[in-house]
Amino acid sequence: MAGPSLVEVAAAVLIRPDDSFLLACRPDGKPYAGYWEFPGGKIETGESPLQALARELDEELGITVRQATPWLTRTFSYPHATVRLRFYRVTDWHGELTPRERQQFAWQTAENITVSPLLPANTPILRSLALPSIYAVTRTVETDIEASLLSIGQTLGNGVKLLQIRQKAMSHDQLEHFSRTALQLARSYQATVLINENIPLAQTLQADGVHLTAAQLRSLHSRPAVNWCGASCHNEQELQRAERLGVDFVTLSPVQPTLSHPGAAALGWKEFAALIRDYPLPVYALGGLLPADLETAREYGAHGIAMMRSI
Template identity: 40%
Template sequence: MKRVHVAAAVIRDNSGKILIARRADNQHQGGLWEFPGGKVEADESVTTALGRELHEELGIVVDVARPLIKVQHDYPDKQVLLDVWEVSAFTGEPHGAEGQPLEWVAPRDLLNYDFPAANQPIVAAARLPAQYLITPDDLETPALLRGIQKAIAGGIKLIQLRAPNGYDPKYRDLAVDAAGLCAGKAQLMIKGPFEWLGDFPSAGWHITSAQLRKYAAAGRPLSASRWLAASCHNAEELALAEQMGVDFVTLSPVQPTLTHPGALPLGWEQASTLIEGFSKPVFLLGGVGPAQVDKAWAAGAQGVAGIRAFWPDSSV
């Protein structure tokens, strides 16, 4: 069965809302909501197809777009490759040129709509930022909390509370304080045993590669309404993350790092190859920072993750 190549768009307006369209009842996956787009013809580039489809479907002209995610999905009757781009500027007023209902939706509200199964990673990518802050270790609690507060004030929306020394009571107390700082402003990702899941209902969970290897076969340990992420370093771990049903991963190390000086870096080319075969958002980690976000997008990643490059106190 030939895989159908589809160009699709996450279109944002000036307020950050995202445009979605309802599929006609007589279409494949009819009645469900989708991100606008359509089939890439044999003689077309993806960007040409995207521009053509959005003009035909919505009456708009794309001004600014960049790669967001590629998703391969196999339905019982159809195999698709969704080549998704984020459109941040366009000309014209979008309207359902083919009679399809449209809605502008806040990213957090996308979970309230029914999408085809192939669209679930796109929903995740549309809700995630391009930068993922990981807190440094060896900081006293007051300094760590001040740094988190400063990072949030600077626009960071996704924060992992790193636990390099195991899951001790001190980390739990810190997590309580960090959750309070992040409430309503940023998404906190905690690391810890699954026994703690019920104690931090607003937090997502970022599992280690060791946890991934131990628990992947048991499936997803928390509800779809909470974020689940995993640390991955190779194709085997990415496959386990897929099996577990995580929402996104970090892939590391891309380049040599001070944190793990002995780890063999993947390099940009290998990182891009690994992302190509993985249909979930990926943050590249290890020797990267905000300056590499465009390069990460070009490699197929959601964005970049890091400690030193993102922490507001440069002395760390």
């Protein structure tokens, strides 16, 4: 017997400047009536996902899309069909939201979801929306540790909410002291801190998570027992391994030439986009990037950018 057919769907994550996003309630007469979801609908024959997205938002909400960038692609199996949802971040539109299907809608934040029940296929997206657009990575301390901690404090004070402690040259005792102090700093700014590679240290210090190296991706058979888990990827095989391991997000590098790896071949934006096309996890572009590159990264499908020297 043939399995459920694959239905291609375009879904919109409408995001306001305060990072709140729109959820809509499925109206009576539709499957899963009363469930909340990201607006969108089936991609018709001959349509691109972006064309379908624009049509659905006009039909459902009466708005015209001005700015939409590809984000995540996730597949979910319902009893009646398997759906492949292509999520777009929609950050600019024209017109007032109008419930053309007499549906309810509500602006929500990842930290405070007030509506329920959620359509099952949309639930994993909420965790991804909690990730900020900038991922700061500490530079290897070459001089004064205290000066480096001061720099971290300044970075957090500038609004960075996601930090990776990456200090390959430190001894265990130095790294523990450095990480403990950085964690205290981060908590005063309500920022999330991941420790590079050292899973036992992340667990001992009760850090927010760990960032896995590519070598760890190849050797681990299960996701570490931490709240947040990121991973470093450089090619398609590592991206697939990270997905199978169940990490929360990845970095993909190097996008541009970097000072830290002067001989490494850069991916460039086109290859970056090709590698993450239809990928289900948030991807941070990494390597030779500046804050001004954020919008370019999103246009090519990135969740955001990770930076070391440019923070």
